[in-house]
Amino acid sequence: MYRSNNCGELRSSHINNEVTLSGWVQKVRDKGFMVWVDLRDRYGITQLIFDEERTPKAMMEQAQKLGREFVIQVKGTVIERASKNPKIATGDIEILVSELTILNSAILPPFTIEDETDGGEELRMKYRYLDIRRNPVKNSLIFRHKVTQEVRNYLSNQDFIEVETPYLIKSTPEGARDFVVPSRMNEGQFYALPQSPQTFKQLLMVGGMDKYFQIVKCFRDEDLRADRQPEFTQIDCEMAFVEQEDILNVFEGLTRHLLKEVNGVEIEEFPRMLYDDAMRLYGNDKPDIRFGMQFGELNAVAQHKDFKVFNDAELVVGIAIPGGNSYTRKEIDKLIDWVKRPQVGALGMVYSRCNDDGTYKSSVDKFYNQDDLAKWAEVTQAKAGDLICVLSGPTDKVRAQLSALRMEMAERLGLRDPKVFAPLWVMDFPLLEWDEDTKRYHAMHHPFTSPKPGQIELLDTNPGEVKANAYDLVLNGNEIGGGSIRIHDKATQAIMLKHLGFSDEEAKAQFGFLMDAFEYGAPPHGGLAFGLDRLVAILGGQETIRDFIAFPKNNSGRDVMIDAPSKIDDLQLEELSLKLNIKS
Amino acid sequence: MYRSNNCGELRSSHINNEVTLSGWVQKVRDKGFMVWVDLRDRYGITQLIFDEERTPKAMMEQAQKLGREFVIQVKGTVIERASKNPKIATGDIEILVSELTILNSAILPPFTIEDETDGGEELRMKYRYLDIRRNPVKNSLIFRHKVTQEVRNYLSNQDFIEVETPYLIKSTPEGARDFVVPSRMNEGQFYALPQSPQTFKQLLMVGGMDKYFQIVKCFRDEDLRADRQPEFTQIDCEMAFVEQEDILNVFEGLTRHLLKEVNGVEIEEFPRMLYDDAMRLYGNDKPDIRFGMQFGELNAVAQHKDFKVFNDAELVVGIAIPGGNSYTRKEIDKLIDWVKRPQVGALGMVYSRCNDDGTYKSSVDKFYNQDDLAKWAEVTQAKAGDLICVLSGPTDKVRAQLSALRMEMAERLGLRDPKVFAPLWVMDFPLLEWDEDTKRYHAMHHPFTSPKPGQIELLDTNPGEVKANAYDLVLNGNEIGGGSIRIHDKATQAIMLKHLGFSDEEAKAQFGFLMDAFEYGAPPHGGLAFGLDRLVAILGGQETIRDFIAFPKNNSGRDVMIDAPSKIDDLQLEELSLKLNIKS
Known part of the structure; x- marks a missing residue:
């Protein structure tokens, strides 16, 4: 002892x-x-x-x-x-x-084992076992455990069965890039690591498993942005004999349970918003609704007034920044510089000050009179003391830019309090999205998402307009979960794959097993997957996920502690019937 | 709805x-x-x-x-x-x-969806989603869920934290063959899928995490024997500041809890047996103690009696088969044929009938008189009516052969009742075992297992004799868990790796991170891992694990339902800097 x-x-x-x-x-x-x-x-x-x-x-x-x-x-x-x-x-x-x-005994650690350490990110990762001794990391891992236990107990109590699906599966061309695993016993062939257990959970529904969940690692071989990991964890869920409403209820219940048990926060019904409205009002499919600053579209009141920039724009849209009229000219100029940064990408910004006396002072007074500006204020819901910021350009771009500005201003105004939780369902996502690189439509969620009833005919005439039975759960401006009602008949699945560019042969080779399964009595079904790393970080009041992952990889996909990936023996390659093909 | x-x-x-x-x-x-x-x-x-x-x-x-x-x-x-x-x-x-x-609607299923189906193994696997509709499979998966929930709740209630360790790790030459994952972002380099999270759980102990567990997939690229899967699930556990006794207590508690909650069986203290005794008495390091038929070593009483076969043998050993004297000559001949099958490999079998009148009738009466045979009966604990079966030869081989016979006879006698549970700790495993193929010692558990106190010096003189702080948990003749107290200082770890044939450079390249970690204040620690697939199958009263795995692979490592592994695009290979090197 x-x-x-x-x-x-x-x-x-x-x-x-x-x-x-x-x-x-x-x-x-x-x-x-x-x-x-x-x-x-x-x-x-x-x-x-x-x-x-x-x-x-x-x-x-x-x-x-x-x-x-x-x-x-x-x-x-x-x-x-x-x-x-x-x-x-x-x-x-x-x-x-x-x-x-x-x-x-112990030699001197390379950084101090204190809550506030002198160790930089890379050093902390190299000696992650020392970093884990520090309270912030240790408590984050314990917090993660607590959240996953709550999830498991909640779902188990509701008759969900956790089923393990395989990790060595089949590579598919759709979606992100797969990590592959060469098979020694099947020469020249490869497994893929799952990007999600999507098809397996659907097959479990065909198999009558009814209510499935799994907390499971998933893998994507994508170039890593900050705070993205090549391996990540999902709370993966699926239900049969359900409509969208049933799924929303169950997982809203789960999320509410977590907020209550883990954060002590009680939230009644989660608000819902159509995807189109989210884009229109927040320029974003995962709006942070802890604060207002909704977009006001100004085309009707700002175009046809001799201001060429606005007249030529597809969209003119503004937000009111609370108390923004107090900014000096210099501060506003800095804000204009900020929106022009390449990361945001706006060409410029028009503003209108809302003075306390009810008058307006804009950067485009030459073109707009007080009545015009009063309409801007009305549309953007600006009050005296606010600053109206207006961007213009192609709809998609300008919405993204104004959304970035909205988030930035909320941050500066302290409106993004990590202790405040504002969940939101975003509904009716488009089924397809256009990809400029490949010049074709891709599935916005995945190829198994069902179109809204009666919209399948639109696929031929106006594919971009087809809406899906797809929904995201957003928490504080982050997508924490997403899902859909799935296609459950072979004919619809075949049409969908055809529209995604699969030939009949490709469809059969890749997803034949699923389409076959649909012929043997497939129930209506749908589901949802939460991103656990992100969910836990947000519940834990943090912006970054790394402290909630015991052994994260860096932005090059390396584990700097164990120094992986690394070279392997020639014998191993030989056994796998592989040769290196180094280009450099 | x-x-x-x-x-x-x-x-x-x-x-x-x-x-x-x-x-x-x-x-x-x-x-x-x-x-x-x-x-x-x-x-x-x-x-x-x-x-x-x-x-x-x-x-x-x-x-x-x-x-x-x-x-x-x-x-x-x-x-x-x-x-x-x-x-x-x-x-x-x-x-x-x-x-x-x-x-x-549904087309006609390829086999009947009934408890007793007309579908063969391969067909059931191809249409696994239909197989899962059948009660035996469905209930097995639900049973598995119940067991894992019990495990998680039990360990969580005892302050264990489930920590997810990475799946993309580093390939090591020790142990079984790794599955590897080529890295696109790190040209010519590979990750490996974990054979177990061994080093990570030890680093969590160095990191102060104290009580860790994880239910986690592990991977081994070995030629598949029946009932072995390339991916399998472990309940992986580790504790710091513990001695062997503490670990045995905790996991005996867990196992007892499962037997009670899941099977309604109450078992008091689990018996313990030294590895050496298990080999001596059962010829096996995972003895099934639901029944007796212990080995009796007969060298002292059967050698030096002119019977050359026994005189030349390293070991002469027998078991008494209850009621075996009722076998006809023909039946005994069939038994002799059975032990001569290549799967068992004995050259022959000597027997002695124990008659009801206290006399004996053996197949070697020419060499042994009644007194001799009485001694055989004494050593093998044979009673009137039993049949003593004796094998001889090199110790390791003959023990394995007699163990196979013992299990076979118990099966025939109905002594292996799946509803009876007989757990057993087997202790003090050898640290190393000799491998004839590579002509060197390998770690019997793994290179991180600590030798018994004071035995490290024996490594130089008599490595095969060194015992380890290693233990297995055996249930009904199956190893359901195994573990050890680990090495926690750099010097001992270095000695161990040297004895396993690692050069200093190799040791540093492969396990440098672990040995470095030991210098920064590593606590004494140890752990255990259960094989979940096997554990669940045994608790569920089944011999085979396949029905407890939702989507198992066949003996060639193939998923016949999704047809994986499969070929991948040339583009994928190109991106991974690989070329196929097909030999055939």
Whole structure:
């Protein structure tokens, strides 16, 4: 027995108990005649005391030589602390040590093991096992565990069955790039790692499993943007004999349960918004509705007034920034520079100040009179003291730009409080989206999403207009989940694949098993998948997901701690019937 | 709403309720004036009734045309059944249908969807989604879910944290063959899929995580024996600040909890056996102790008696088969043929009948008198009426052969009752085992297992004799879990790797991160991993694991349902800097 108690549980009620503790040396304070040691483990910190009067000399010296992060075991008596520390849970007591054993020494860590560390990102990743000793990381991992346990218990209590689907599956050309796994036993052939268990969960529905979930790793071999990982975790769910409404109810219930159990926040019904409205009002399919600043489309009131920039634009759209009239000319100029940055990409910005006396002062007074500007204020819901910012251009681009400005201003105004939670369902996504690179339509969610009833005919005439039975769950401006009602008959699935550019042969080779399955009695079904990493980070009040992943990879997909990926033996390649084909 | 109730829940208390049910047509019985349909879903079967008097003609005809596995929705009234069926939970009622909707038709399934099906293994795998509709498979998957939920809740309640470790890790030459994943972003380099999260869980201990578990997929690219899968699931556990005894207690507790909650079986303390004793008494490191038939080593009493076969043998060893004296000469000859099969590999078998009158009749009466044979009976604990079977040869081989015979005879005698549970700890495994192929020692568990205190010096002189702090949990003759106390200091780890044939450079390249970690304050730690697939199958009273895996692969590592692995595009290979190197 290395310990009778952990370092976070002793209280005054334990005074006079004989205890054994083990842990890491967090700090040594040596006053010569007295030595205090902060002993740390996962559960907390307990103060140890050694003193001239009560501690044998040899042990005293041993204590004085303890270094940071040494692993020690002590036996001793719980005593009342002379000067109590109300900041820590064990602050009323300390341990008068009678036996000290060094279990393992430690060399100096490359960064300090404190809540605020001096270690940079790359160094922390290289020594992730030391980083995990720090409270922010350790608590994030424990928090993640708590969330997943809540998810599992909630869904299990509702008769969902967690079923493990395979990791070694089949590569498909649709969607993101697959990671592949060469097969030794099937020469020249490859498995793929799943981007999601999509087809398997649908087959489980065909198999009558009815209510399925799985917390499961998924893989995408895409160029990594910040805060994207090649492997990520999904809460993957599917139900049979359901309509969209049933699915929304169940997973709204789950999300509400998590917010309550994990965050202590009670939220009634989640608002819902059509995709088209989200784009129109927020320029974004995952609007952050913790704050207002809805878009006002100004075409009707700002065009045909001799201002060529607006007249030529597909969309003229503005937002009112609360209190923005207090900005100096210089500050506004900086804001204009900000929207012109390549990351945002606007060509310019028009503004109108809303003065306290009800007048307006705009950057385009030459073209617009007070009545015109009053209409701008009306459309953007601007109040006295606000600043109306207006962008113009092609609809898609200008919406993205104004959305970026809206988020930036909310950040500056402190409106994105991580302790406030504003969930939102976004509904009726388009079925397809146009891809400029490949000059064809792609499935916006995936090829198994069903079109809205009666819209399948539109696929031939106006594919971009077809809406899907697809929905996203948005939390604080992040998509935390998305799903759809699926196609469950072979004919519709075949039409869908044809429109995505699959020949009959390709469709059969890739998804024949699924379309065959639909012939043997497939129930109506649909589902949803949550991105667990993101969900946990947001519930934990954080912007980045890395601290919620025990061993994340860097932006080149490397694990810098274990130094992976790495070269493999020639023999391994030989066995896999592969040769390297290095270009450089 | 596709249903108000499921097909397993309606009882007489629901009589006169208006209900909506959805499910699959299990069976149609058409008497002309009356049609009964068994409607099936995950939860059970409910009988629907249509009759001339109460059902409109059109609906009657529709009902008569329903095929097996059609997916339908019905509305109707719960009524009392004329002839009740006590065999099913809903047998007191039936539904008088007022509305019938065909949600999806079905073509004839390739095998019957019944508990006993006419479908062979390969066909069932190809149409696994239909196989899953059958109770034996469906219930096995639900059972698996129940077991994993119990495991998670038990461990969580004991402060274990489930931490997800990465799937894209580093290939190591030690142990089984890795599946590898080429990296597109790191040209010419590969990830490996984990054979287990071994090093990561140890790093979590170095990181202070203290009590870790994970239910996680692992991968081994080995030639597949029956009932082995290239991907399998582990309950992976690790603890810090523990001795072997602590680990055994925790996981014995978990196993006892599962036996109680899942099987309703209460078992007190699990017996423990040294590895050496297990080999001596059962010829096997995972003895099935549901029954006796312990080995009796006969060298002392059977050698030096002019019987050359025994005199030349390293080991002469026998078992007493209860009631075996009733076998005819012909039956015994067949048994001798059985031990000579290549799968067993014995050269022959000597036997001695234990007659009811206390005399013996052996196949080697020429060499052994009654006194000699009495000693055989004493050593093998044979009673009157038993048959003593004796094998001889090199120790390792003959033990394996006699163990096979022991298991076979127990099977024939009905002593391997799947409803009886006999757990056993096997302790003190050898640290290393000799491999004839590579002519060197390999780690018996893995290179991180610690030797018994004070035995590390033996590594140089007598490596095969070194015992490890390693233990297996055996249930009914199957290893369901195994683990060890780990090495937690750099020097010992370096010695161990050297003895496994790693050069300093190789050791550093492969496991440098772990040995570095040990320098920063590594606590004593150890753990255990359960094979979930096997555990669930045994708890479920089954011999084979396939029905407990939703989508298993066949013996060539193929998923015959989705037809994976498969060829990939040249473009994919090009992007991965690979070329095929097909030999045939």
